[in-house]
Amino acid sequence: MAEHDSISKVITILFLLFLLESSSGQLDPNYYYSSCPQISDIVKTTVESAIANDARLGASLLRLFFHDCFVNGCDGSILLDDTPTFTGEKTAKPNNNSVRGFEVVDQIKSAVEKACPGVVSCADILAIASRDSVVILKGPTWDVKLGRRDSKTASLQNANNDIPPPTSSLSNLTSKYAAKGLSAKDMVALSGAHTIGQARCTNFRDHIYNDTNIEASFARSSLQPICPKLTGSGDNILAPLDTHTPTTFDNYYFKNLVSKRGLLHSDQELFNGGSTDSQVKSYSSSSTAFFADFVSAMIKMGDISPLTGSNGEIRKNCRKIN
Numbered sequence: 001m002a003e004h005d006s007i008s009k010v011i012t013i014l015f016l017l018f019l020l021e022s023s024s025g026q027l028d029p030n031y032y033y034s035s036c037p038q039i040s041d042i043v044k045t046t047v048e049s050a051i052a053n054d055a056r057l058g059a060s061l062l063r064l065f066f067h068d069c070f071v072n073g074c075d076g077s078i079l080l081d082d083t084p085t086f087t088g089e090k091t092a093k094p095n096n097n098s099v100r101g102f103e104v105v106d107q108i109k110s111a112v113e114k115a116c117p118g119v120v121s122c123a124d125i126l127a128i129a130s131r132d133s134v135v136i137l138k139g140p141t142w143d144v145k146l147g148r149r150d151s152k153t154a155s156l157q158n159a160n161n162d163i164p165p166p167t168s169s170l171s172n173l174t175s176k177y178a179a180k181g182l183s184a185k186d187m188v189a190l191s192g193a194h195t196i197g198q199a200r201c202t203n204f205r206d207h208i209y210n211d212t213n214i215e216a217s218f219a220r221s222s223l224q225p226i227c228p229k230l231t232g233s234g235d236n237i238l239a240p241l242d243t244h245t246p247t248t249f250d251n252y253y254f255k256n257l258v259s260k261r262g263l264l265h266s267d268q269e270l271f272n273g274g275s276t277d278s279q280v281k282s283y284s285s286s287s288t289a290f291f292a293d294f295v296s297a298m299i300k301m302g303d304i305s306p307l308t309g310s311n312g313e314i315r316k317n318c319r320k321i322n
């Protein structure tokens with residue numbers, strides 16, 4: 001009898017632990033396994049055709065996910081449009097006239113709403129689209145944890161404060177990531193995303209005219225001719241963040257840093273005689289090491305404060321609260 005009692009106690013405890021686990025809001029790669037099995041194919045084919053038309057869109061989608069996750073967690077807040085009564089994050093300094101790829105997200109969302117209405121969040125669409133972009137551009141793959149819900153709010157102020165600017169020092173970068181639960185190691189690995197995509201002259205002008213830790217002929221012959229010195233002139237002219245292979249996800253970003261060919265001041269901070277030099281060096285000689293750390297840092301970034309359970313909502317249109 002006593003034995004029976006203790007067995008049923010153990011079963012009850014296991015059951016309670018199970019309930020606790022399933023209500024604790026853990027994300028799960030199989031979250032849409034039965035509710036929307038089409039999600040993977042829809043995101044993949046849409047991102048593939050977007051990148052086939054414009055290779056830069058892969059970079060733009062990856063950046064959207066970063067700018068989403070760093071502002072109150074990965075909750076789709078960056079996707080919300082401003083209205084006369086609502087201020088979103090799109091006009092924040094790091095986003096304004098800079099973030100792109102919203103039409104691709106809209107396209108994915110409308111296909112997903114047809115296949116499985118009201119089920120898949122915009123925040124999860126960004127997470128999958130980022131992974132697919134990296135894979136299509138020849139980077140590593142990973143299982144994306146899912147089950148995030150979408151915010152009903154956004155924060156212009158947090159977007160301005162929490163996303164690091166390109167003028168950041170190494171210690172500023174480290175503390176902005178620490179504030180999100182990410183280590184300096186994660187920060188360096190995630191920065192490898194700058195192996196794809198473009199930046200505007202306004203964001204690298206100071207670095208190419210005023211910094212001394214940039215290879216002189218790279219600054220003078222490749223960049224200064226396209227980015228005028230005068231503030232306000234040619235601000236939107238673009239240059240690739242990875243001068244070598246701007247549409248391939250590889251470790252050239254780190255090779256560039258080692259040869260002082262970082263485009264942004266903040267990029268070169270990662271290899272400027274400080275504590276992160278050895279990590280940059282190691283990634284510059286091993287794309288395997290970079291890929292492994294990039295994947296684990298992306299998964300960690302994707303875990304930042306998700307809305308789960310009955311928090312938030314599943315938006316019907318990623319640009320608007322329901």
Ligand code: HEM
Pocket residue numbers: 056058059060061062063066097098099100164165166167168173187190191193194196197198199200201203241264266
């Ligand atoms: C370490 C701190 C970071 C800083 C200071 C930073 C800053 C910037 C800046 C200034 C640009 C160019 C924007 C423009 O000129 O319009 C840019 C582009 C980009 N960033 Fe970052 N970034 C950082 C980290 C990250 C992370 C963690 C990711 C993704 C995991 C990322 C992905 C990208 C991509 C892919 C682009 C190119 C986007 C495109 O071509 O549309 N960045 N970043």
